[in-house]
Amino acid sequence: MSIAVETKQQVAEIGEKYKYGFVTDIEMDMAPRGLSEDTVHFISAKKGEPEWMLEWRLGAFKRWLTMKEPNWARVHYPKIDYQASYYYAAPKNTPLKQSLDEVDPKLLETYKKLGIPLHEQMALAGVAVDAVFDSVSVATTFKDKLNEAGVIFCPISEAIRDHPDLVKKYLGTVVPVTDNFFATLNAAVFSDGTFVYVPKGVRCPMELSTYFRINASETGQFERTLIIADEGSYVSYLEGCTAPKRDENQLHAAVVELIALDNAEIKYSTVQNWYPGDENGLGGIFNFVTKRGDCRGKKSKISWTQVETGSAITWKYPSCILRGDESVGEFYSIAIANNYQQADTGTKMIHLGANTRSRIISKGISAGKAQNTYRGLVSVYGKAKNARNYTQCDSLLIGGECGAHTVPYIESRNPTARIEHEATTSKIAEDQLFYCLQRGIPQDEAVSLIVNGFCREVLQQLPMEFAVEAQKLVGISLEGSVG
Amino acid sequence: MTGITALGLPEARRNEAAALFRARGVPHRRIEDWKYSDLKSALGEGGIGAAVAQWQILHQPDGVELFDLTQSNPPEWVLANFARTTANTMSAASLALSKGGVALRVPKGVCITNPLKLDFTAAGHVRALLVLEDGASLTLVEGVGPGHFRNVGFEFVLGEASVLEHVRVSPDAGEAVLVEEMSVRIGAGGQYRAHFAAFGSKLSRMEVEITLAGAGAQAHLSGVALLDGKRHSDVTTHVIHAVGNTHSTQLFKHVAGGNSRAVYQGKVTVAQGANGSDSNQSAKALLLGENAEADLKPELEIFADDVKCAHGAAVGDLDAESLFYLRARGIPEAEARGLLLHAFLEDAVAEISNTDQRELVRTELLTALKAMA
Numbered sequence: 001m002s003i004a005v006e007t008k009q010q011v012a013e014i015g016e017k018y019k020y021g022f023v024t025d026i027e028m029d030m031a032p033r034g035l036s037e038d039t040v041h042f043i044s045a046k047k048g049e050p051e052w053m054l055e056w057r058l059g060a061f062k063r064w065l066t067m068k069e070p071n072w073a074r075v076h077y078p079k080i081d082y083q084a085s086y087y088y089a090a091p092k093n094t095p096l097k098q099s100l101d102e103v104d105p106k107l108l109e110t111y112k113k114l115g116i117p118l119h120e121q122m123a124l125a126g127v128a129v130d131a132v133f134d135s136v137s138v139a140t141t142f143k144d145k146l147n148e149a150g151v152i153f154c155p156i157s158e159a160i161r162d163h164p165d166l167v168k169k170y171l172g173t174v175v176p177v178t179d180n181f182f183a184t185l186n187a188a189v190f191s192d193g194t195f196v197y198v199p200k201g202v203r204c205p206m207e208l209s210t211y212f213r214i215n216a217s218e219t220g221q222f223e224r225t226l227i228i229a230d231e232g233s234y235v236s237y238l239e240g241c242t243a244p245k246r247d248e249n250q251l252h253a254a255v256v257e258l259i260a261l262d263n264a265e266i267k268y269s270t271v272q273n274w275y276p277g278d279e280n281g282l283g284g285i286f287n288f289v290t291k292r293g294d295c296r297g298k299k300s301k302i303s304w305t306q307v308e309t310g311s312a313i314t315w316k317y318p319s320c321i322l323r324g325d326e327s328v329g330e331f332y333s334i335a336i337a338n339n340y341q342q343a344d345t346g347t348k349m350i351h352l353g354a355n356t357r358s359r360i361i362s363k364g365i366s367a368g369k370a371q372n373t374y375r376g377l378v379s380v381y382g383k384a385k386n387a388r389n390y391t392q393c394d395s396l397l398i399g400g401e402c403g404a405h406t407v408p409y410i411e412s413r414n415p416t417a418r419i420e421h422e423a424t425t426s427k428i429a430e431d432q433l434f435y436c437l438q439r440g441i442p443q444d445e446a447v448s449l450i451v452n453g454f455c456r457e458v459l460q461q462l463p464m465e466f467a468v469e470a471q472k473l474v475g476i477s478l479e480g481s482v483g
Numbered sequence: 484m485t486g487i488t489a490l491g492l493p494e495a496r497r498n499e500a501a502a503l504f505r506a507r508g509v510p511h512r513r514i515e516d517w518k519y520s521d522l523k524s525a526l527g528e529g530g531i532g533a534a535v536a537q538w539q540i541l542h543q544p545d546g547v548e549l550f551d552l553t554q555s556n557p558p559e560w561v562l563a564n565f566a567r568t569t570a571n572t573m574s575a576a577s578l579a580l581s582k583g584g585v586a587l588r589v590p591k592g593v594c595i596t597n598p599l600k601l602d603f604t605a606a607g608h609v610r611a612l613l614v615l616e617d618g619a620s621l622t623l624v625e626g627v628g629p630g631h632f633r634n635v636g637f638e639f640v641l642g643e644a645s646v647l648e649h650v651r652v653s654p655d656a657g658e659a660v661l662v663e664e665m666s667v668r669i670g671a672g673g674q675y676r677a678h679f680a681a682f683g684s685k686l687s688r689m690e691v692e693i694t695l696a697g698a699g700a701q702a703h704l705s706g707v708a709l710l711d712g713k714r715h716s717d718v719t720t721h722v723i724h725a726v727g728n729t730h731s732t733q734l735f736k737h738v739a740g741g742n743s744r745a746v747y748q749g750k751v752t753v754a755q756g757a758n759g760s761d762s763n764q765s766a767k768a769l770l771l772g773e774n775a776e777a778d779l780k781p782e783l784e785i786f787a788d789d790v791k792c793a794h795g796a797a798v799g800d801l802d803a804e805s806l807f808y809l810r811a812r813g814i815p816e817a818e819a820r821g822l823l824l825h826a827f828l829e830d831a832v833a834e835i836s837n838t839d840q841r842e843l844v845r846t847e848l849l850t851a852l853k854a855m856a
Contacts, residue, residue, distance in 0.1 A: 072515060380798075382773070382774070395783075395785070397785065397787075397788035397790075398788065399788060400755065400756065400758070400787055400788050400789070401755065401786075402786075402788070403784070403785060403786045404783070404785045405782075405783060405784045405785060406781075406782060406783040406794070407780070407782050408779075408780065408781065408782070408796070409778070409779075409780050410777075410778065410779040410780065410796055410798060411776065411777075411778045412768070412770060412776065412777050412778075412798040413770075413774075413775075413776045414770070414773075415770035415771060415772065415773065415775065415800050416800055417770075417798065417799065418797075418798070418799040418800070419796075419797060419798040419799065420795075420796075420797045421779075421781070421794075421795065421796040421797065422793075422794075422795050423781070423783060423793065423794045423795075424792070424793045425783060425785050425790060425791075425792040425793070426791075427788040427789060427790075
């Protein structure tokens with residue numbers, strides 16, 4: 001089995017449209033198709049988990065059986081058959097490698113296609129990459145440097161083994177096992193994910209990054225991420241994703257939990273570029289994600305930045321619970337939906353502590369026949385004296401067959417709180433487009449330019465490594481949407 | 484045969500309404516649209532009952548035709564327009580359970596200057612229909628009388644280039660539970676201006692769905708709520724730009740003191756192809772009481788690209804600087820606060836174009852503000 005001639009062929013066939021759509025044929029270690037207690041046992045055994053973790057999973061699975069799939073979001077998709085998927089897939093050579101040389105060359109090849117040459121990235125960007133290939137983490141870099149600082153950055157399965165006290169203390173405390181249908185499913189069958197612990201007073205010496213990839217056909221991917229920033233620490237985490245092109249719809253239900261203690265800050269950035277389905281709405285990833293941050297300590301801060309360009313269905317509301325006094329929550333989002341994509345995304349800012357502040361900037365772009373919804377909640381509780389929120393939601397429509405929707409909930413129970421919300425809806429102005437065309441800028445480039453301008457406030461929030469990629473993505477996602 | 488069955492209204496439609504209500508039941512807070520107004524728990528054991536509420540015409544200007552819906556042989560205009568919409572749960576209940584109501588019409592081209600005054604009283608369900616034919620114009624003053632639980636289903640049909648100004652004042656109704664569903668259909672060039680002043684009750688909800696069905700149709704909504712004690716007031720609007728070149732504005736100002744709760748849910752839908760729609764929505768609330776709550780949900784649902792749609796919402800307290808400005812000029816705090824509150828509400832009151840009605844609403848507000856101070 002050489003680097004599959006067919007893989008190369010596939011890449012060629014797909015052409016420029018979705019340059020990350022290819023399949024690597026590495027032997028997979030699969031759980032039997034379907035979902036039952038046995039599946040949960042299988043996954044837990046595969047990961048060599050302790051008894052308490054298995055119990056936790058089984059509890060979640062029992063609960064999940066009693067739950068109903070939510071239907072309030074503005075997304076429509078064929079009924080998901082949870083028994084038709086594989087819940088676990090891992091590359092055969094699983095034991096963790098000491099260095100990159102030990103990593104299966106095929107995997108490295110895959111990353112190269114993705115534009116993540118590990119060596120280069122290590123040298124140039126100074127980014128530690130915990131690459132997740134389907135479900136098992138294979139290569140972890142910069143470990144030593146992080147060790148020196150005392151930062152724990154490892155696959156969550158490793159953390160369960162090596163740092164059980166930390167995991168027990170924090171896992172499921174932000175997104176409880178019973179939170180919602182997809183989060184509960186994740187709790188039962190999560191295969192792997194990332195664990196980060198930044199000790200007291202430590203400023204993480206580098207941006208942490210993970211690349212998620214969905215590879216084996218018909219495998220749902222259930223990532224679980226847990227990030228804890230102890231008192232006075234700081235960490236910036238980058239998450240980026242691409243997925244191979246395929247016709248079956250693939251389910252992805254991740255859970256991300258962030259915990260910021262006193263004076264700590266977590267910055268979480270995402271570029272999501274999973275396969276969105278083809279021009280006719282066939283295929284694509286179903287992305288049902290629960291992301292939530294808990295500003296548990298005083299003066300803590302959690303900031304979410306997301307660029308959502310992929311997936312057929314996006315159901316995602318990264319939220320902040322502003323529990324500590326004077327804590328700060330931020331949400332910066334760009335959501336692009338083209339062709340038949342459907343995105344229902346937004347945030348929740350729950351103000352519990354006094355003098356808490358939050359800021360929401362959301363830019364939604366719809367093109368083709370796509371539906372893009374911002375759904376958000378700003379809720380101020382009675383004790384949140386002087387809470388402050390500012391929300392801005394702008395929508396841009398490209399073409400007359402798409403939809404842009406805004407559903408903000410504003411609830412205030414404290415007279416000293418101030419909440420402001422603004423929303424606008426517009427289209428790409430003819431005169432702007434004309435101006436560009438007149439100066440010889442081709443239409444697609446002009447659209448990309450204008451849209452990038454529209455999103456600028458959010459793009460600025462991204463770490464530099466991502467900002468460049470994100471700008472390109474904005475352009476690629478909208479190719480051919482005008483004219 | 485008497486009552487609605489005598490209307491010749493297809494029995495099927497009424498049955499449909501009854502079936503719809505049976506299927507959905509009394510709305511409660513787990514129903515998203517009723518998140519902030521738990522009707523089921525407010526009604527308690529008694530439920531919605533099957534009583535019949537009353538209507539009363541206090542002033543019927545010349546030119547307005549009236550038909551009592553309990554009478555037999557309804558005229559053609561009633562048959563054509565009555566019970567056109569049943570999608571709303573509580574509206575379906577009013578259709579299924581009311582045995583009577585009132586239908587009113589202003590014939591083609593007739594402009595009426597004197598306001599028509601219509602009150603709803605007593606407990607139970609009641610229906611009303613108001614038809615303005617092409618080119619007609621009218622001012623409707625709707626009164627909300629006492630009654631423990633009342634459910635009003637009100638339909639408006641506005642013909643081409645007709646103009647309706649609707650002023651609804653709902654005084655503090657204590658422990659009453661009051662719901663009203665309006666459905667308004669506006670033809671080309673027609674204009675609907677409405678102002679809703681609410682002083683709340685145990686639970687009070689006013690829901691209005693407006694369809695801008697013809698080019699040039701306009702809807703201008705405004706409202707104030709001034710709540711104290713344990714009062715609750717919910718204004719829920721849905722404006723549908725079904726065709727292009729239609730225009731809607733909304734301006735709502737709510738003040739919640741004591742343990743009260745002021746709710747505004749407003750949705751604007753622009754249908755596919757409704758290019759040239761222009762919509763503006765603004766909702767602001769001031770919280771005065773430590774235990775008061777304001778909920779705002781300004782929603783946009785847009786399926787066309789050549790549109791101008793904006794909304795703004797804000798919740799807060801009186802501006803500290805403005806208060807300081809007045810205090811610095813020797814105005815006592817209570818008075819200064821009163822002035823600022825009045826100014827806050829006045830924006831919305833100024834939207835009423837009928838001067839007499841505007842003055843009336845203003846007076847009511849000032850009286851209530853004094854009582855709250």
